[in-house]
Amino acid sequence: MSGVAVGWTPREEPLAPLAAAAWGAASRAMAERLLDLPDATLARLSGVGGAGVIVVLGEAADLPWVDGVSYLGRDAEAPSLLLPTNARPSVPAALFARALARRFPKIAPPFAVLAPEARVVSCAGALSLSRGRIERWRGGAP
């Protein structure tokens, strides 16, 4: 996970949520919430986990909610990014996507962009979620 400096302004019309990201304390709450989900819902979700961060991908109605979660969606101007559904970057989304691709050439898109720090997480390796995987991530979480 790495970051670039960018400002954010609220979106009048939100993007449709495609992913839910949580970091810090919220990421631990997210892991607990995922473990509480019914098997059928969990099976429909995929995700990636890193040091202190989880990004879950799936249909909007299946995405878990915890206090502090950030929902991400796709802006037509920057399809390689998953941007906050409720905020837009202070620079044009297409330029932002190109800047991120240049800044992080070794990270495969799509990128989940976590505001306000504009940290990026690659979702290219997202795996289907299982209780075992979530528990292993929880065991290693700081």
Added chain:
Amino acid sequence: MSNLGPAAGAVRRAITSACSGLVDRRALVELVALSAVAGEHVLVLGPPGTAKSEAVRRIARNLGGKYFEYLLGRFTEPSEIFGPVSLRRLKDGVLETETQGMLPEAEIAFLDEVFLGSTAILNTLLGVLNERRFRRGHTAIECPLRVCVGAANRLPEDEHLAAFADRFLVRVFVGPVGDARLEELLEASWTLGGAAAASEASMADVDTVAKAARAADVAGVRPALAHALRLVRAAGVELTDRRAARVQRLVAAAAALAGRGRADERDLWPIVFAVPTESGQRIARDALRDVLAASENESLPAAAEEGSLGPRARAARLVEHARALFEAPPAGADRGPFRQKLEGIAREIDAGFAPAAMPPELAEVRARIVAELGAP
């Protein structure tokens, strides 16, 4: 005007109750109520099986009006809609229609497949819709009709039918319930039979609000309305002078249903529903995005939101939804679905509003949800 608050409150409760267990049709229900207050008619367009008639039936029942419903076909006789000829009077050489229980005496009417009606039916209907008068043979009566809802799969291409369709000022386009709400649809359809049958309001309440709407001050909002109409036309959307002029009635009705005697920029959103085509409504929404950003209506949150796509209307709907859930929290073992619904609202709040742009009422509701979901 002093009775406006209680009457608007009764209509609001009627809408809320009508929508209980009805998935994704709240805007339609609200627009029928708005049109009843404005004295305008509604055309609902969409595929069969999309709960059009159920939505209209429910709001009619909850508004307590005399209701008439009929599925028209190519062979439907005028007597099936307007009533049979009185044979007793015919013996005396008088052609009279027995209208009891039929459309001429209805306060709310629903005509499914309305464009399949014969020329004789549609011609008579024109008089009922336009002038609230039924004339046939020696029968000429004033009709108490507040709103007629017509339904069809699509807009007619025939020019004569298009002229008839133009009498329906409000256009609502419905589609199947989205994939994300299928579980809700299945649950609702399973329990539909248990829906309450009581009236929440009366036609007297509708009439009180309608009277306030007719007396409402729209002069202040007229320049903004004219500006909005220019924007719609400039975007290439056809809106006849008749429709443009009649939008004022919807704007005034929206203000009255919100309990206000003066229309303002919060009440301009009905203009979108006066645009006759689905593609035109999409273009109008985009063209009016800034003008309609202030849209809000406590009684009609879903319609205001659908018309404007504005954040204030969206926030008002979420606040109302959450408050309705908190008003009747289930006890004990039933709390699972309750918490799930709250989680759905929290998801929509967090997905739709940056913390810095969250209206205070919504922030308050969110805090309550966080506390509830944080509790064991």
